[in-house]
Amino acid sequence: MFTRMQDGTADDWAVIGAAHMEHFTKTPSQLMDMLRSLEHVTLGFACNQLQHSLMTGTLARRDGASDEEVTIALLHDVGKAVNIPNHGAIAAEIMRPYISDDAYHAIYNHQQFQGKFYFEFLGSDPTLRDNFTTESWYTLAEKLVDRWDAPAFDPDFEVDSLESFEPLVQKIFASPARML
Ligand SMILES: [Fe+2]
Secondary structure, three states, X not given: OOOOHHHOOHHHHHHHXXXXXXXXXXXXXXXXXXHHHHHHOOOOOOOOHHHHHXXXXXXXXXXXXXXXXXXXXXXXXXXXXXXXXXXXXXXXXXXXXHOOHXXXXXXXXXXXXXXXXXXXXXXXXXXXXXXXXXXXXXXXHXXXXXXXXXXXXXXXXXXXXXXXXXXXHHHHOOOOOOOO
16 A cells, blocks of 8 residues: 555555445444534523434424435534534535535525524624525525424424434435545
8 A cells, every 4th residue: 555645556546445435334323423412512592402403303304305305404403513603514515425416505505594583683684595596405495494493492392313313314325426
């Protein structure tokens, strides 16, 4: 195996490629662990971010949403396990190799859609979502935020368990559809 990339051979890259494919099988459990860690992130809301994520996913599931929609509902805030201010971008980039472009953009921009409900209290513009009305993903982002995300801060709501979502996470993140 090379010690400088400049010296790599086809055989080296076959080994590296196989190791990458093996590593990718860990993605679903890594995402489940990231979700689990959100139990310790509350940020002043009425419930912690695991309950919020599970409630968002549960509402989507009970709304007859597609597998991809339930997945992005469940995981739209998973970026908060890494960093809060840009959590939408983080979550969107984590999921990008596995989801549609519309789903990617809906997650990436979900905070600007949520802003309709609170940006006025933070000195920002609550109409930012209006900048996206002509985008193909506008309806999805609106549904994600208005129907599933924004109503999902009830600590007493009986959510579906994290484990109940595991088969879906395993399926959607089984292998990346693209590498970049
Ligand atoms: Fe959220």
